[in-house]
Amino acid sequence: MHPLDGVQALLFDVFGTVVDWHRSIVDELAAKAKGTVHEGEAWGDFANEWRAGYSRTTARVAQGGEGPASVDEMHRLLLDEMLSSPRWSHLDSLWDDAARKDLVLGWHRLQGWEDSSAGLAALKERVIIGTLSNGNVRLLIDMAKSAQLPWDVVFSSQLFGSYKPNPKIYLGAVGLLDLPPQRVALVAAHISDCAAAKAAGLKAVYVRRPTEDRNIPFSPEFIEQGKADAIADDFWGVVKLMDEADKHAEI
Amino acid sequence: MHPLDGVQALLFDVFGTVVDWHRSIVDELAAKAKGTVHEGEAWGDFANEWRAGYSRTTARVAQGGEGPASVDEMHRLLLDEMLSSPRWSHLDSLWDDAARKDLVLGWHRLQGWEDSSAGLAALKERVIIGTLSNGNVRLLIDMAKSAQLPWDVVFSSQLFGSYKPNPKIYLGAVGLLDLPPQRVALVAAHISDCAAAKAAGLKAVYVRRPTEDRNIPFSPEFIEQGKADAIADDFWGVVKLMDEADKHAEI
Numbered sequence: 001m002h003p004l005d006g007v008q009a010l011l012f013d014v015f016g017t018v019v020d021w022h023r024s025i026v027d028e029l030a031a032k033a034k035g036t037v038h039e040g041e042a043w044g045d046f047a048n049e050w051r052a053g054y055s056r057t058t059a060r061v062a063q064g065g066e067g068p069a070s071v072d073e074m075h076r077l078l079l080d081e082m083l084s085s086p087r088w089s090h091l092d093s094l095w096d097d098a099a100r101k102d103l104v105l106g107w108h109r110l111q112g113w114e115d116s117s118a119g120l121a122a123l124k125e126r127v128i129i130g131t132l133s134n135g136n137v138r139l140l141i142d143m144a145k146s147a148q149l150p151w152d153v154v155f156s157s158q159l160f161g162s163y164k165p166n167p168k169i170y171l172g173a174v175g176l177l178d179l180p181p182q183r184v185a186l187v188a189a190h191i192s193d194c195a196a197a198k199a200a201g202l203k204a205v206y207v208r209r210p211t212e213d214r215n216i217p218f219s220p221e222f223i224e225q226g227k228a229d230a231i232a233d234d235f236w237g238v239v240k241l242m243d244e245a246d247k248h249a250e251i
Numbered sequence: 252m253h254p255l256d257g258v259q260a261l262l263f264d265v266f267g268t269v270v271d272w273h274r275s276i277v278d279e280l281a282a283k284a285k286g287t288v289h290e291g292e293a294w295g296d297f298a299n300e301w302r303a304g305y306s307r308t309t310a311r312v313a314q315g316g317e318g319p320a321s322v323d324e325m326h327r328l329l330l331d332e333m334l335s336s337p338r339w340s341h342l343d344s345l346w347d348d349a350a351r352k353d354l355v356l357g358w359h360r361l362q363g364w365e366d367s368s369a370g371l372a373a374l375k376e377r378v379i380i381g382t383l384s385n386g387n388v389r390l391l392i393d394m395a396k397s398a399q400l401p402w403d404v405v406f407s408s409q410l411f412g413s414y415k416p417n418p419k420i421y422l423g424a425v426g427l428l429d430l431p432p433q434r435v436a437l438v439a440a441h442i443s444d445c446a447a448a449k450a451a452g453l454k455a456v457y458v459r460r461p462t463e464d465r466n467i468p469f470s471p472e473f474i475e476q477g478k479a480d481a482i483a484d485d486f487w488g489v490v491k492l493m494d495e496a497d498k499h500a501e502i
Contacts, residue, residue, distance in 0.1 A: 138428055141404050150406075154404045
């Protein structure tokens, strides 16, 4: 049996899996500092620290802790914290309230990986495709417009009152799709997200992306360890997997 | 000031406004009776009665009453009730469980009005476009695929725990769009839906469709009565309204 037999919907993690947050945010930061004495800052480090704060906060809320009502609010709080921290406080006066608001909206304008837009369009011909992201609904809508992501449906943890990897996020989306969990696969560039989807009864496809899981050694054994059902190098690899599953089902 | 000044998102009622439920359901019923002694039934009446049951049930739940968890369940209960009623019980043995399940799925396969698919694509270039329907999420996804409706987002009353015209449906969607209510307009072929959106603080565009509001005399005074902000003959009329609002904003 093909590991994706019977899958009728693919839900995608977005930050890192569909869009290249690192390059996009570095570009936004650099553009906003251009022509100032801060032009040469380590924007890659700044972007990584901002993203790490997001990961830490969503993980805490997913386990039942308190946190901001939306990822937009979270990004703003984290930005303000960073700009008053020892490492970045010299930048505090560089950006006023309006500039900070616009930087937060930078997370709505992330650009897709090269294969994302066309790969998703090809997958949309085969199955239902949707987001399953910790980003808030409006952020995901804006991003779909700017990066041309042809979603059938936009699911956000905002609809379900927690964040991934809380199982109620995965099961909430599955319920709205009116499908049994094993007919839905999560596609993600984070093996922890794949493993959480599997634990909730969904299937999972691990896609390798250059900015993601940098500190987790890749292993083809993720599959036999029960953390993913299949591994792909990009969304064309996911298309191939879905075609193989289809062909298998017809035999 | 143009009545749609500042509108950044359009939310669409779906049954009747975007899709021609009557023709589609009559076709489904007739196809399923073809070649039997029941070929010549009054399928138009059957479709109207089914639809009236849906309207009655959602209205009751919107006011706080009990009802089925999803529109799919509701359509099945209503179908079974009709097939054991005096008027239609002679058809009871015509359709078994599988046929009835498929008839209920007929509501997922409704075809758009002639202007719907291309009109929505044109509007999507200008603003955020989404559903705001009492139909469940999966039904709306399936319908978007079959009728080629290019939504940015699928909002269903299923996400907010009641049905239109309960105000929490309109305000729930506005909240997820992260916009003030007056920046969002409902587009609907039912003046009652328009009036409820207006009462919740949204704007509303009334679109005239041949199958809808048949018992409500049309009046251009709907606008001065506060039930709608604008009236259009089809989605090209809505495109024109949005272009006028834009032009007005630029002056």
